Amino acid sequence: MTNYKFKNVAVYPGSFDPVTFGHIDILKRSLNIFDKVIIAVACNRKKGYLFKQEERVKLIRDTIADINEIDGGKVEVVALKGLLIKFVESINARVIIRGLRAVSDFEYELQLATTNRTLNPDIETIFMMTAEKYSFLSSTIVREISLLGGDVSSMVPLLISKELQKLYSKGDHDETLM
Numbered sequence: 001m002t003n004y005k006f007k008n009v010a011v012y013p014g015s016f017d018p019v020t021f022g023h024i025d026i027l028k029r030s031l032n033i034f035d036k037v038i039i040a041v042a043c044n045r046k047k048g049y050l051f052k053q054e055e056r057v058k059l060i061r062d063t064i065a066d067i068n069e070i071d072g073g074k075v076e077v078v079a080l081k082g083l084l085i086k087f088v089e090s091i092n093a094r095v096i097i098r099g100l101r102a103v104s105d106f107e108y109e110l111q112l113a114t115t116n117r118t119l120n121p122d123i124e125t126i127f128m129m130t131a132e133k134y135s136f137l138s139s140t141i142v143r144e145i146s147l148l149g150g151d152v153s154s155m156v157p158l159l160i161s162k163e164l165q166k167l168y169s170k171g172d173h174d175e176t177l178m
Contacts, residue, residue, distance in 0.1 A: 008033075010095040010126070011088050013040040013080060017049050018160045019060050020142055022134035026099040027064065029128060031071050034095070039064075040080040040087060050143055050167070053079050063157045085119045096125045101135045 010030060016023060016039070030037045041056045043049070051059065060077045068075045080087055088096060096116060098109050106127075113125035130137075137155055146152050146164040153161045 008035040009038065009091065009093040010034040010036075010097050011038045011040050011084070011091075011093050012097040013042050013084050014099075015042055015044060015047060015049065015139065016056050016060055017047075017051055017139050018056070018142060018156055018164065019063055020134070020137050020139060020156050020160075021154075022099065022101065022130045022137040024064070024067075024157065025131045025134055026097065026128050027075065028067065030097050031067075031074055035074065037075050037097070038091065038093065039075060039077045040084065041077065042080040042084070051163075059160060059163065063159050083119075085116050085123060088123055089120060094123055096123060098125055098127050099130050100127050101130050101137065 010033070012027060012030060014023065027037060027039070039060055041053055041060065043053050049056075057077050057079050064075055064077070084096070088094075096113075098113070100106060100109060109125075109127060113127075116123060116125060142152050142155050142164070145155075146161075147168055149168070152164060156164070
């Protein structure tokens with residue numbers, strides 16, 4: 001991992017299981033503010049994942065290849081191991097980006113931001129509202145719709161949609177959503 005001591009670098013953490021157009025929206029807008037954005041693909045012991053961490057890293061790298069090419073390699077995707085704040089410190093970044101879809105996201109995100117600020121008061125968390133058209137969108141909703149054979153092509157990049165189709169076409173699923 002590169003040390004970004006002299007750059008305006010932000011870390012965009014998340015599970016991205018899978019990455020959605022909402023995530024991409026936040027990333028693109030972040031690139032207008034920061035010199036470099038590090039996407040830190042996390043694992044949370046409380047969550048079960050559809051894709052392994054390494055798979056999510058690769059899927060994101062492949063998905064954003066065009067964006068990264070246009071922006072001159074301003075995005076890096078890494079697997080986050082350990083505490084987020086320690087990672088942010090290790091690369092000398094000073095900003096954590098978090099996306100908000102609705103007010104309901106704010107309470108949890110505020111707890112995380114306050115915890116991170118307690119651990120290191122020099123690191124700021126910036127909240128960015130996703131575009132209104134993605135305010136309903138979550139990785140969980142995408143997984144459930146895809147599981148039930150629904151079309152998620154308006155919610156995720158084409159590569160992700162194809163991976164979900166491959167994954168869920170392996171068996172019959174009679175679960176119901178909502």
